[in-house]
Amino acid sequence: MNIKAKIIDEEGLNRTITRLAHEILERNKGSKNIVLIGMRTRGEYIAQRIKSKIKEIENCEPNFGVLDVTLYRDDFRTRLKQPQVSVTNITFDINEKDVILIDDVLYTGRTVRAALDALMDLGRPSTIQLCVLVDRGHRELPIKADFVGKNIPTSIDEEVKVKLKEIDGEDAVYLIHAPIKN
Amino acid sequence: MSLSSRHLLGLYGVPKDDIQLILDTATTFREVLERPIKKVPTLQGKTIVNLFYENSTRTRISFELAQKRLSADTINFTTSTSSTKKGETFKDTVRNIEAMKVDMIVVRHQSAGVPQFLTRITKANIINAGDGLHEHPTQALLDMYSIREKFGELKGLNVCIVGDIAHSRVAMSNIFGLKTMGANVSVCGPSTMIPMGIESLGVKVINNIDKAIAENDVLNVLRIQLERDAGRRIPSTREYHNYFGITSERIEKNNKNIVILHPGPINRGVELSSEVADGPYQIILDQVTNGVAIRMAVLYLLGTMVN
Numbered sequence: 001m002n003i004k005a006k007i008i009d010e011e012g013l014n015r016t017i018t019r020l021a022h023e024i025l026e027r028n029k030g031s032k033n034i035v036l037i038g039m040r041t042r043g044e045y046i047a048q049r050i051k052s053k054i055k056e057i058e059n060c061e062p063n064f065g066v067l068d069v070t071l072y073r074d075d076f077r078t079r080l081k082q083p084q085v086s087v088t089n090i091t092f093d094i095n096e097k098d099v100i101l102i103d104d105v106l107y108t109g110r111t112v113r114a115a116l117d118a119l120m121d122l123g124r125p126s127t128i129q130l131c132v133l134v135d136r137g138h139r140e141l142p143i144k145a146d147f148v149g150k151n152i153p154t155s156i157d158e159e160v161k162v163k164l165k166e167i168d169g170e171d172a173v174y175l176i177h178a179p180i181k182n
Numbered sequence: 183m184s185l186s187s188r189h190l191l192g193l194y195g196v197p198k199d200d201i202q203l204i205l206d207t208a209t210t211f212r213e214v215l216e217r218p219i220k221k222v223p224t225l226q227g228k229t230i231v232n233l234f235y236e237n238s239t240r241t242r243i244s245f246e247l248a249q250k251r252l253s254a255d256t257i258n259f260t261t262s263t264s265s266t267k268k269g270e271t272f273k274d275t276v277r278n279i280e281a282m283k284v285d286m287i288v289v290r291h292q293s294a295g296v297p298q299f300l301t302r303i304t305k306a307n308i309i310n311a312g313d314g315l316h317e318h319p320t321q322a323l324l325d326m327y328s329i330r331e332k333f334g335e336l337k338g339l340n341v342c343i344v345g346d347i348a349h350s351r352v353a354m355s356n357i358f359g360l361k362t363m364g365a366n367v368s369v370c371g372p373s374t375m376i377p378m379g380i381e382s383l384g385v386k387v388i389n390n391i392d393k394a395i396a397e398n399d400v401l402n403v404l405r406i407q408l409e410r411d412a413g414r415r416i417p418s419t420r421e422y423h424n425y426f427g428i429t430s431e432r433i434e435k436n437n438k439n440i441v442i443l444h445p446g447p448i449n450r451g452v453e454l455s456s457e458v459a460d461g462p463y464q465i466i467l468d469q470v471t472n473g474v475a476i477r478m479a480v481l482y483l484l485g486t487m488v489n
Contacts, residue, residue, distance in 0.1 A: 088210075121219040121222070
Protein backbone atom coordinates (compact mmCIF):
# COMPACT_ATOMS: atom_id res chain seq x y z
CA MET A 1 0.00 0.00 0.00
CA ASN A 2 1.49 3.27 -1.18
CA ILE A 3 0.26 5.77 1.42
CA LYS A 4 0.34 9.44 0.42
CA ALA A 5 -1.31 10.93 3.50
CA LYS A 6 -3.32 10.12 6.57
CA ILE A 7 -6.37 12.32 6.19
CA ILE A 8 -8.35 11.43 9.30
CA ASP A 9 -7.02 9.87 12.50
CA GLU A 10 -8.85 8.06 15.28
CA GLU A 11 -9.97 11.17 17.17
CA GLY A 12 -10.90 12.95 13.98
CA LEU A 13 -13.02 10.00 12.89
CA ASN A 14 -14.88 10.01 16.17
CA ARG A 15 -15.57 13.75 15.88
CA THR A 16 -16.76 13.39 12.30
CA ILE A 17 -19.17 10.63 13.26
CA THR A 18 -20.48 12.72 16.15
CA ARG A 19 -21.13 15.60 13.78
CA LEU A 20 -22.82 13.37 11.23
CA ALA A 21 -25.12 11.99 13.94
CA HIS A 22 -26.07 15.54 14.98
CA GLU A 23 -26.69 16.60 11.39
CA ILE A 24 -28.91 13.61 10.73
CA LEU A 25 -30.93 14.34 13.87
CA GLU A 26 -31.18 18.03 13.07
CA ARG A 27 -32.38 17.50 9.51
CA ASN A 28 -34.92 14.87 10.53
CA LYS A 29 -36.09 16.63 13.69
CA GLY A 30 -35.05 13.81 15.98
CA SER A 31 -34.71 10.07 15.59
CA LYS A 32 -38.39 9.11 15.64
CA ASN A 33 -38.92 8.20 12.01
CA ILE A 34 -35.39 7.37 10.88
CA VAL A 35 -33.86 3.98 10.12
CA LEU A 36 -30.14 3.46 9.53
CA ILE A 37 -28.99 1.20 6.73
CA GLY A 38 -25.30 0.48 6.34
CA MET A 39 -23.85 -0.82 3.09
CA ARG A 40 -21.57 -3.80 3.27
CA THR A 41 -18.81 -3.92 4.27
CA ARG A 42 -17.56 -0.77 6.00
CA GLY A 43 -20.81 1.19 5.81
CA GLU A 44 -22.24 -1.36 8.23
CA TYR A 45 -19.77 -0.41 10.98
CA ILE A 46 -20.05 3.32 10.36
CA ALA A 47 -23.84 2.98 10.62
CA GLN A 48 -23.43 1.10 13.90
CA ARG A 49 -21.30 3.89 15.32
CA ILE A 50 -23.78 6.55 14.20
CA LYS A 51 -26.47 4.48 15.89
CA SER A 52 -24.66 4.47 19.22
CA LYS A 53 -24.00 8.22 18.92
CA ILE A 54 -27.71 8.83 18.34
CA LYS A 55 -28.41 6.74 21.41
CA GLU A 56 -26.04 8.90 23.46
CA ILE A 57 -27.62 12.10 22.19
CA GLU A 58 -31.34 11.26 22.12
CA ASN A 59 -31.45 8.19 24.36
CA CYS A 60 -33.36 6.25 21.75
CA GLU A 61 -32.12 3.69 19.27
CA PRO A 62 -33.22 3.81 15.63
CA ASN A 63 -33.68 0.56 13.68
CA PHE A 64 -30.53 -0.61 12.01
CA GLY A 65 -30.04 -2.89 8.99
CA VAL A 66 -27.38 -4.00 6.54
CA LEU A 67 -27.69 -3.91 2.77
CA ASP A 68 -25.74 -6.02 0.28
CA VAL A 69 -26.04 -4.65 -3.25
CA THR A 70 -24.07 -7.28 -5.17
CA LEU A 71 -27.17 -8.62 -6.94
CA TYR A 72 -28.00 -5.12 -8.24
CA ARG A 73 -24.60 -4.20 -9.66
CA ASP A 74 -24.26 -3.07 -13.26
CA ASP A 75 -20.80 -4.44 -13.89
CA PHE A 76 -21.31 -8.22 -14.04
CA ARG A 77 -20.32 -8.29 -17.68
CA THR A 78 -17.23 -6.13 -17.33
CA ARG A 79 -15.61 -7.28 -14.11
CA LEU A 80 -12.53 -9.42 -14.01
CA LYS A 81 -13.56 -11.27 -10.88
CA GLN A 82 -16.90 -12.68 -9.77
CA PRO A 83 -18.11 -10.68 -6.77
CA GLN A 84 -19.07 -12.60 -3.67
CA VAL A 85 -22.61 -12.02 -2.48
CA SER A 86 -23.54 -11.74 1.15
CA VAL A 87 -26.82 -11.39 2.96
CA THR A 88 -28.99 -8.31 3.27
CA ASN A 89 -30.29 -8.10 6.81
CA ILE A 90 -33.17 -5.65 7.17
CA THR A 91 -35.75 -7.14 9.49
CA PHE A 92 -38.04 -4.11 9.82
CA ASP A 93 -40.48 -2.34 7.54
CA ILE A 94 -39.00 0.62 5.62
CA ASN A 95 -42.33 1.87 4.25
CA GLU A 96 -42.96 5.54 5.13
CA LYS A 97 -39.61 5.76 6.96
CA ASP A 98 -36.75 8.20 6.49
CA VAL A 99 -33.98 5.87 5.42
CA ILE A 100 -30.43 7.02 6.08
CA LEU A 101 -28.21 5.08 3.69
CA ILE A 102 -24.66 4.95 5.01
CA ASP A 103 -21.41 4.13 3.19
CA ASP A 104 -17.72 4.80 3.70
CA VAL A 105 -16.61 6.40 0.41
CA LEU A 106 -18.71 8.05 -2.31
CA TYR A 107 -16.95 7.76 -5.66
CA THR A 108 -18.65 6.97 -9.00
CA GLY A 109 -22.10 6.73 -7.44
CA ARG A 110 -22.78 3.34 -9.02
CA THR A 111 -22.99 1.47 -5.72
CA VAL A 112 -25.50 4.04 -4.47
CA ARG A 113 -27.56 3.57 -7.65
CA ALA A 114 -27.61 -0.18 -6.95
CA ALA A 115 -28.55 0.47 -3.33
CA LEU A 116 -31.47 2.69 -4.36
CA ASP A 117 -32.83 -0.09 -6.57
CA ALA A 118 -32.37 -2.62 -3.78
CA LEU A 119 -34.19 -0.40 -1.27
CA MET A 120 -37.11 0.14 -3.65
CA ASP A 121 -37.55 -3.63 -3.77
CA LEU A 122 -37.91 -3.68 0.00
CA GLY A 123 -40.61 -1.03 0.23
CA ARG A 124 -41.44 2.62 -0.33
CA PRO A 125 -39.58 4.81 2.16
CA SER A 126 -40.79 8.39 2.51
CA THR A 127 -37.23 9.66 1.95
CA ILE A 128 -33.81 8.15 1.32
CA GLN A 129 -30.87 10.28 2.50
CA LEU A 130 -27.26 9.47 1.75
CA CYS A 131 -24.59 9.75 4.40
CA VAL A 132 -20.92 9.10 3.57
CA LEU A 133 -17.75 9.40 5.56
CA VAL A 134 -15.71 10.60 2.57
CA ASP A 135 -16.75 12.13 -0.76
CA ARG A 136 -13.83 11.82 -3.18
CA GLY A 137 -15.55 13.18 -6.31
CA HIS A 138 -15.48 11.69 -9.86
CA ARG A 139 -19.20 10.93 -10.05
CA GLU A 140 -20.43 9.01 -13.09
CA LEU A 141 -24.11 9.32 -12.17
CA PRO A 142 -26.22 12.26 -10.93
CA ILE A 143 -25.95 11.38 -7.24
CA LYS A 144 -25.20 13.70 -4.32
CA ALA A 145 -24.74 12.96 -0.63
CA ASP A 146 -26.92 14.64 2.01
CA PHE A 147 -24.39 14.25 4.82
CA VAL A 148 -20.65 14.24 4.15
CA GLY A 149 -17.96 13.58 6.75
CA LYS A 150 -15.17 15.07 4.67
CA ASN A 151 -14.77 16.18 1.08
CA ILE A 152 -11.46 14.98 -0.29
CA PRO A 153 -10.64 16.11 -3.83
CA THR A 154 -8.67 13.28 -5.44
CA SER A 155 -7.10 12.51 -8.76
CA ILE A 156 -8.16 9.41 -10.65
CA ASP A 157 -4.97 7.50 -9.79
CA GLU A 158 -5.53 7.92 -6.08
CA GLU A 159 -7.68 5.85 -3.79
CA VAL A 160 -9.29 6.57 -0.44
CA LYS A 161 -9.02 3.76 2.11
CA VAL A 162 -11.18 3.84 5.19
CA LYS A 163 -9.86 1.68 8.03
CA LEU A 164 -12.10 0.70 10.91
CA LYS A 165 -11.19 -1.04 14.17
CA GLU A 166 -13.92 -3.68 13.69
CA ILE A 167 -12.24 -5.16 10.61
CA ASP A 168 -8.90 -3.46 10.05
CA GLY A 169 -7.70 -3.01 13.62
CA GLU A 170 -7.37 0.79 13.41
CA ASP A 171 -9.48 3.89 12.85
CA ALA A 172 -8.12 6.06 10.04
CA VAL A 173 -8.64 7.35 6.53
CA TYR A 174 -5.72 7.21 4.10
CA LEU A 175 -5.07 8.67 0.68
CA ILE A 176 -3.27 6.09 -1.43
CA HIS A 177 -1.44 6.22 -4.72
CA ALA A 178 -2.99 3.54 -6.92
CA PRO A 179 -2.33 3.97 -10.65
CA ILE A 180 -5.02 2.42 -12.85
CA LYS A 181 -3.83 -0.69 -14.63
CA ASN A 182 -4.93 -1.09 -18.23
CA MET B 183 -14.54 -16.75 -5.14
CA SER B 184 -16.06 -18.56 -8.08
CA LEU B 185 -16.84 -22.18 -8.99
CA SER B 186 -14.15 -24.31 -10.55
CA SER B 187 -16.34 -25.54 -13.40
CA ARG B 188 -18.67 -23.65 -15.74
CA HIS B 189 -21.19 -26.50 -15.74
CA LEU B 190 -22.99 -28.40 -12.99
CA LEU B 191 -23.22 -31.97 -14.24
CA GLY B 192 -23.09 -33.84 -10.94
CA LEU B 193 -21.53 -33.72 -7.50
CA TYR B 194 -19.00 -36.49 -8.16
CA GLY B 195 -15.56 -34.95 -7.88
CA VAL B 196 -16.88 -31.44 -7.13
CA PRO B 197 -14.49 -29.88 -4.60
CA LYS B 198 -15.62 -29.04 -1.09
CA ASP B 199 -15.04 -25.30 -1.64
CA ASP B 200 -17.46 -25.28 -4.55
CA ILE B 201 -20.22 -26.99 -2.58
CA GLN B 202 -19.58 -24.65 0.33
CA LEU B 203 -19.80 -21.63 -2.00
CA ILE B 204 -23.12 -22.78 -3.47
CA LEU B 205 -24.61 -23.41 -0.01
CA ASP B 206 -23.38 -20.05 1.31
CA THR B 207 -24.64 -18.18 -1.75
CA ALA B 208 -28.05 -19.82 -1.32
CA THR B 209 -28.34 -18.13 2.08
CA THR B 210 -28.35 -14.78 0.26
CA PHE B 211 -31.16 -15.88 -2.02
CA ARG B 212 -33.12 -17.37 0.87
CA GLU B 213 -33.32 -13.79 2.18
CA VAL B 214 -34.46 -12.50 -1.25
CA LEU B 215 -37.33 -15.02 -1.14
CA GLU B 216 -38.61 -13.47 2.10
CA ARG B 217 -38.91 -9.97 0.61
CA PRO B 218 -42.14 -8.37 -0.60
CA ILE B 219 -40.58 -8.12 -4.08
CA LYS B 220 -38.91 -11.47 -4.61
CA LYS B 221 -36.90 -10.46 -7.61
CA VAL B 222 -33.40 -9.14 -8.29
CA PRO B 223 -32.05 -7.87 -11.63
CA THR B 224 -28.85 -9.94 -11.60
CA LEU B 225 -29.31 -12.12 -14.70
CA GLN B 226 -31.03 -9.49 -16.82
CA GLY B 227 -30.44 -10.18 -20.49
CA LYS B 228 -29.43 -13.82 -20.00
CA THR B 229 -31.49 -16.45 -21.79
CA ILE B 230 -32.00 -19.85 -20.24
CA VAL B 231 -33.62 -22.90 -21.83
CA ASN B 232 -35.26 -25.56 -19.72
CA LEU B 233 -34.88 -28.72 -21.75
CA PHE B 234 -37.08 -31.35 -20.10
CA TYR B 235 -37.23 -34.73 -21.77
CA GLU B 236 -38.76 -36.35 -18.71
CA ASN B 237 -41.74 -35.43 -16.53
CA SER B 238 -41.18 -33.11 -13.62
CA THR B 239 -43.25 -30.78 -11.49
CA ARG B 240 -41.09 -29.62 -8.60
CA THR B 241 -37.75 -29.36 -10.34
CA ARG B 242 -39.07 -27.59 -13.43
CA ILE B 243 -41.20 -25.08 -11.50
CA SER B 244 -38.37 -24.53 -9.05
CA PHE B 245 -35.84 -23.82 -11.82
CA GLU B 246 -38.29 -21.59 -13.65
CA LEU B 247 -39.07 -19.57 -10.53
CA ALA B 248 -35.37 -19.28 -9.73
CA GLN B 249 -34.71 -17.97 -13.25
CA LYS B 250 -37.57 -15.47 -13.12
CA ARG B 251 -36.50 -14.22 -9.71
CA LEU B 252 -33.07 -13.50 -11.14
CA SER B 253 -34.71 -11.63 -14.08
CA ALA B 254 -33.44 -14.04 -16.75
CA ASP B 255 -35.48 -14.77 -19.89
CA THR B 256 -36.64 -18.37 -19.98
CA ILE B 257 -37.88 -20.79 -22.59
CA ASN B 258 -39.48 -24.08 -21.68
CA PHE B 259 -39.08 -27.08 -23.87
CA THR B 260 -41.04 -30.24 -23.31
CA THR B 261 -40.95 -33.24 -25.63
CA SER B 262 -44.69 -33.70 -25.95
CA THR B 263 -45.15 -30.42 -27.84
CA SER B 264 -41.90 -30.32 -29.80
CA SER B 265 -40.45 -31.46 -33.10
CA THR B 266 -38.93 -34.47 -31.33
CA LYS B 267 -42.29 -35.98 -32.22
CA LYS B 268 -41.48 -35.35 -35.90
CA GLY B 269 -38.25 -37.32 -35.57
CA GLU B 270 -35.67 -34.56 -35.03
CA THR B 271 -32.58 -35.86 -33.27
CA PHE B 272 -31.56 -34.57 -29.86
CA LYS B 273 -28.40 -33.05 -31.23
CA ASP B 274 -30.24 -31.17 -33.99
CA THR B 275 -32.81 -29.86 -31.52
CA VAL B 276 -30.10 -28.55 -29.24
CA ARG B 277 -28.07 -27.02 -32.09
CA ASN B 278 -31.17 -25.19 -33.29
CA ILE B 279 -31.99 -23.88 -29.85
CA GLU B 280 -28.42 -22.72 -29.41
CA ALA B 281 -28.54 -20.89 -32.73
CA MET B 282 -31.20 -18.69 -31.13
CA LYS B 283 -28.46 -17.46 -28.75
CA VAL B 284 -29.04 -19.00 -25.36
CA ASP B 285 -26.63 -18.64 -22.44
CA MET B 286 -27.60 -21.57 -20.23
CA ILE B 287 -29.35 -24.90 -20.60
CA VAL B 288 -31.05 -26.76 -17.77
CA VAL B 289 -31.54 -30.34 -18.88
CA ARG B 290 -33.42 -33.38 -17.66
CA HIS B 291 -33.22 -36.57 -19.68
CA GLN B 292 -33.96 -40.25 -19.20
CA SER B 293 -30.45 -41.18 -20.38
CA ALA B 294 -27.43 -40.77 -18.17
CA GLY B 295 -24.68 -38.63 -19.67
CA VAL B 296 -26.86 -36.30 -21.75
CA PRO B 297 -25.73 -33.16 -19.85
CA GLN B 298 -22.10 -34.19 -20.39
CA PHE B 299 -22.84 -34.67 -24.10
CA LEU B 300 -24.37 -31.18 -24.26
CA THR B 301 -21.16 -29.59 -23.00
CA ARG B 302 -19.46 -30.98 -26.11
CA ILE B 303 -21.99 -29.71 -28.66
CA THR B 304 -22.88 -26.25 -27.26
CA LYS B 305 -21.13 -23.31 -25.68
CA ALA B 306 -23.88 -22.68 -23.09
CA ASN B 307 -23.46 -23.38 -19.37
CA ILE B 308 -25.13 -26.73 -18.66
CA ILE B 309 -27.01 -27.58 -15.48
CA ASN B 310 -28.09 -31.16 -14.90
CA ALA B 311 -31.66 -31.40 -13.59
CA GLY B 312 -31.54 -35.20 -13.49
CA ASP B 313 -30.10 -37.64 -16.03
CA GLY B 314 -31.19 -41.27 -16.02
CA LEU B 315 -29.85 -43.14 -13.00
CA HIS B 316 -26.75 -40.97 -12.85
CA GLU B 317 -27.11 -37.72 -10.83
CA HIS B 318 -29.49 -34.98 -9.76
CA PRO B 319 -27.06 -32.47 -8.23
CA THR B 320 -29.41 -29.57 -7.37
CA GLN B 321 -31.67 -31.94 -5.40
CA ALA B 322 -28.71 -33.13 -3.34
CA LEU B 323 -27.54 -29.54 -2.82
CA LEU B 324 -30.94 -28.47 -1.53
CA ASP B 325 -31.04 -31.55 0.72
CA MET B 326 -27.63 -30.62 2.12
CA TYR B 327 -28.69 -26.99 2.52
CA SER B 328 -31.82 -28.06 4.43
CA ILE B 329 -29.80 -30.37 6.68
CA ARG B 330 -27.21 -27.68 7.31
CA GLU B 331 -29.93 -25.16 8.15
CA LYS B 332 -31.24 -27.60 10.77
CA PHE B 333 -27.94 -28.74 12.29
CA GLY B 334 -25.52 -25.89 11.53
CA GLU B 335 -23.00 -28.07 9.72
CA LEU B 336 -22.74 -31.30 7.76
CA LYS B 337 -19.42 -32.58 9.06
CA GLY B 338 -19.78 -35.57 11.35
CA LEU B 339 -23.54 -35.91 10.88
CA ASN B 340 -24.98 -39.38 10.37
CA VAL B 341 -27.22 -39.42 7.31
CA CYS B 342 -29.01 -42.50 6.00
CA ILE B 343 -30.61 -42.68 2.57
CA VAL B 344 -33.59 -45.03 2.56
CA GLY B 345 -35.24 -46.75 -0.41
CA ASP B 346 -34.33 -47.83 -3.92
CA ILE B 347 -30.69 -46.79 -3.89
CA ALA B 348 -29.86 -48.73 -7.07
CA HIS B 349 -32.29 -46.73 -9.20
CA SER B 350 -31.93 -43.31 -7.66
CA ARG B 351 -29.95 -40.40 -9.05
CA VAL B 352 -30.91 -38.44 -5.91
CA ALA B 353 -29.14 -41.08 -3.80
CA MET B 354 -26.00 -40.92 -5.94
CA SER B 355 -25.71 -37.13 -5.79
CA ASN B 356 -26.41 -37.13 -2.06
CA ILE B 357 -23.74 -39.76 -1.39
CA PHE B 358 -21.08 -37.86 -3.37
CA GLY B 359 -21.97 -34.47 -1.90
CA LEU B 360 -22.38 -35.57 1.71
CA LYS B 361 -19.16 -37.60 1.68
CA THR B 362 -17.26 -34.57 0.32
CA MET B 363 -18.69 -32.44 3.13
CA GLY B 364 -17.57 -34.93 5.76
CA ALA B 365 -20.88 -36.57 6.75
CA ASN B 366 -21.15 -40.26 7.59
CA VAL B 367 -23.43 -41.76 4.97
CA SER B 368 -25.33 -45.04 5.13
CA VAL B 369 -28.05 -46.58 2.98
CA CYS B 370 -31.02 -48.71 3.99
CA GLY B 371 -33.49 -50.74 1.93
CA PRO B 372 -34.39 -54.23 0.77
CA SER B 373 -31.32 -56.01 -0.60
CA THR B 374 -32.86 -56.03 -4.09
CA MET B 375 -32.62 -52.24 -4.05
CA ILE B 376 -29.07 -51.89 -2.70
CA PRO B 377 -26.46 -52.00 -5.47
CA MET B 378 -23.65 -54.54 -5.12
CA GLY B 379 -20.39 -53.00 -3.96
CA ILE B 380 -21.96 -49.73 -2.75
CA GLU B 381 -19.56 -49.96 0.23
CA SER B 382 -16.75 -48.98 -2.13
CA LEU B 383 -18.19 -45.43 -2.11
CA GLY B 384 -17.52 -45.29 1.61
CA VAL B 385 -21.14 -45.97 2.49
CA LYS B 386 -22.43 -48.28 5.21
CA VAL B 387 -25.32 -50.65 4.45
CA ILE B 388 -28.06 -51.06 7.07
CA ASN B 389 -30.69 -53.74 6.52
CA ASN B 390 -33.09 -52.84 9.29
CA ILE B 391 -35.12 -49.65 9.33
CA ASP B 392 -35.38 -49.51 13.15
CA LYS B 393 -31.61 -49.63 13.33
CA ALA B 394 -31.34 -46.92 10.66
CA ILE B 395 -33.64 -44.62 12.63
CA ALA B 396 -31.81 -45.29 15.89
CA GLU B 397 -28.30 -44.72 14.51
CA ASN B 398 -28.80 -41.58 12.43
CA ASP B 399 -29.46 -37.84 12.72
CA VAL B 400 -31.14 -37.59 9.35
CA LEU B 401 -33.08 -39.95 7.08
CA ASN B 402 -33.40 -38.95 3.45
CA VAL B 403 -36.31 -41.13 2.35
CA LEU B 404 -36.60 -41.80 -1.39
CA ARG B 405 -39.77 -42.41 -3.32
CA ILE B 406 -40.53 -45.94 -4.43
CA GLN B 407 -40.53 -45.34 -8.17
CA LEU B 408 -43.11 -47.63 -9.67
CA GLU B 409 -42.41 -46.07 -13.09
CA ARG B 410 -38.87 -47.43 -12.80
CA ASP B 411 -40.13 -50.96 -12.27
CA ALA B 412 -39.82 -50.91 -8.49
CA GLY B 413 -42.63 -53.48 -8.47
CA ARG B 414 -40.20 -56.11 -9.69
CA ARG B 415 -37.87 -55.64 -6.75
CA ILE B 416 -40.41 -55.75 -3.92
CA PRO B 417 -43.35 -58.15 -3.45
CA SER B 418 -45.82 -55.29 -2.91
CA THR B 419 -45.87 -51.69 -1.72
CA ARG B 420 -47.73 -52.83 1.38
CA GLU B 421 -44.99 -55.26 2.24
CA TYR B 422 -42.40 -52.56 1.62
CA HIS B 423 -44.27 -50.32 4.04
CA ASN B 424 -44.36 -53.08 6.67
CA TYR B 425 -40.60 -53.61 6.52
CA PHE B 426 -39.17 -50.22 5.51
CA GLY B 427 -41.93 -47.63 5.83
CA ILE B 428 -41.31 -44.80 8.31
CA THR B 429 -44.12 -44.55 10.86
CA SER B 430 -44.62 -42.48 14.00
CA GLU B 431 -44.37 -45.64 16.15
CA ARG B 432 -40.98 -46.50 14.68
CA ILE B 433 -39.69 -42.95 15.24
CA GLU B 434 -41.01 -42.73 18.78
CA LYS B 435 -39.56 -46.13 19.66
CA ASN B 436 -36.09 -45.51 18.21
CA ASN B 437 -35.13 -41.84 17.93
CA LYS B 438 -37.32 -38.83 18.56
CA ASN B 439 -34.63 -36.40 17.33
CA ILE B 440 -34.58 -37.76 13.81
CA VAL B 441 -35.06 -35.34 10.89
CA ILE B 442 -36.86 -36.72 7.83
CA LEU B 443 -36.26 -35.49 4.28
CA HIS B 444 -38.10 -36.59 1.15
CA PRO B 445 -37.46 -35.31 -2.39
CA GLY B 446 -41.14 -35.68 -3.39
CA PRO B 447 -43.56 -36.66 -4.72
CA ILE B 448 -44.52 -38.73 -1.66
CA ASN B 449 -46.26 -42.08 -1.89
CA ARG B 450 -48.26 -41.79 1.31
CA GLY B 451 -48.54 -45.11 3.08
CA VAL B 452 -45.54 -46.58 1.23
CA GLU B 453 -42.20 -45.01 2.19
CA LEU B 454 -43.75 -42.61 4.73
CA SER B 455 -46.96 -42.95 6.69
CA SER B 456 -49.28 -39.99 6.21
CA GLU B 457 -48.78 -39.07 9.85
CA VAL B 458 -45.00 -38.79 9.37
CA ALA B 459 -45.38 -36.94 6.05
CA ASP B 460 -47.31 -34.18 7.84
CA GLY B 461 -45.70 -34.56 11.25
CA PRO B 462 -43.13 -32.69 13.32
CA TYR B 463 -40.07 -34.74 12.27
CA GLN B 464 -40.10 -33.85 8.57
CA ILE B 465 -38.79 -30.75 6.77
CA ILE B 466 -40.19 -31.63 3.34
CA LEU B 467 -41.70 -28.25 2.50
CA ASP B 468 -38.58 -26.42 3.74
CA GLN B 469 -36.71 -28.48 1.18
CA VAL B 470 -38.98 -27.15 -1.55
CA THR B 471 -38.47 -23.51 -0.50
CA ASN B 472 -34.72 -24.05 -0.19
CA GLY B 473 -34.76 -25.63 -3.65
CA VAL B 474 -35.54 -22.28 -5.27
CA ALA B 475 -32.73 -20.59 -3.30
CA ILE B 476 -30.21 -23.30 -4.23
CA ARG B 477 -31.13 -23.09 -7.91
CA MET B 478 -30.84 -19.30 -7.80
CA ALA B 479 -27.39 -19.73 -6.29
CA VAL B 480 -26.27 -22.17 -9.00
CA LEU B 481 -27.71 -20.01 -11.79
CA TYR B 482 -26.10 -16.92 -10.30
CA LEU B 483 -22.68 -18.51 -9.85
CA LEU B 484 -22.61 -19.99 -13.36
CA GLY B 485 -24.39 -17.10 -15.09
CA THR B 486 -22.12 -14.34 -13.81
CA MET B 487 -18.92 -16.33 -14.11
CA VAL B 488 -16.08 -14.52 -15.82
CA ASN B 489 -14.83 -16.69 -18.66
